[in-house]
Amino acid sequence: MTRPGPAARYALGAALVAVPLLLAALGPFVAGPAGSRTVSFDPAAGPLGSDFAGRDVLRQLLLGGRSVVLVALAATALGYLVAVPIGLAAALTRRTWLEEALMRPLDVLLAVPSLLLVLLVAATLAPGPAGLTVLVAVAAVPDAARVVHATATEIAARPAVEALRMQGESWARTALGYVAVSMRRTLAADAGIRLTGALYLVATAAFLGVGVAPDTADWAVMVDRNRPGLFLQPWAVVLPALLVAALSMGVNLLFDAALRTPPPTAPSKGDRT
Template structure:
């Protein structure tokens, strides 16, 4: 168990530290050289830029977009899920949940392409798109957790004691949902990372020459056999971030 916890911390800490401190460590940009040249330490990329410099610069956008999209999805999804569960009106539940069920029926990559056509390219648009894709699942999980808490004997006791609806909904139900939501955050963050990486392969959100780990994997794959570090290093950092998130949140739930 200790080894698993330590592995999770290391896997999460390395990409996060590179994302946070990388732009300050990168320094002034180096002159461009030959594409896919095997010069130390990690060679050059598809336009001749130093790969190590791009690794230092490329983590912040991945972490920021995935983190902000997940936060936005929860900020909108948890209140909607609680409302659908706690407002005892069937029409409210139907009004909120049926449109979201339709979104769930559409594959995430197809929905990514459809939503991208409605927004101007850019990091802010990518945050909104990824948040909208994750919103239906957040609402459903929040609703399920709230329904379980609202049907408990403790909630009935609070009703009999004359507690206000707000105290029952926010005070008791909100606290009861925390374990479920914390367990789900790790999954949502990994899903957001997957969508951000997929968006780069589809040319959605960020410019094709942006300093971004996901963009690096996409744009440098043509030179995989000439200069593999330009693909392997950013890909491994994204994988480490995803696995580290899952291990860390899994450990937090077990406590």
């Protein structure tokens, strides 16, 4: 049995990602006003029944994706904005003390489980998406910085980097113009893993009530709060869980397909006109 090629992975990944992203982006605009509440876990109340508070499950699904998706995307981007400069600076410096000063504190953070770090810091912060974004980004920085550092260290040993230094090129041009560009495929592979981790960390934090109110419209909160009625009204639990899983799987398939596509090669002398 042959494995699916990049085109099939792109198609499947795009299909899996499209539904939760569209719901997160457009759902609040079509959800409409809140109707009157009915009996909890009533399968006949609305197209998908009612949730633990008697609210329409379909409306909660339309409203609940923005917090999970936007926080995960923002946290991943913020984590890389911090991790990439740290990793590049540690890899390209010729001062051992500076490399140690940049990387060793991250090893301390790595010793603390991400969820425990979120719970400890969240205890001192007011709940809200901004604080949760920062917490998840902080949890992602140590791993991402180590990946950047390891990859950039190998690239920094190439003769091309030494040639750039001898020509007097600036640090920014060497680090961003050559090293960062050379490691883009590694960063793409890591970004898929990092975004998936952010999704599950955001969902788990919301599941535990960290960063969001316990009755807010959020897919992870829906899974948590509607568990008691799973066998009475399963859609309130199953659908939000499937949406989070579909987004995670789809993102990884898209990144995997991108990595399996060979990079363009320069034309040979015989092909040039």
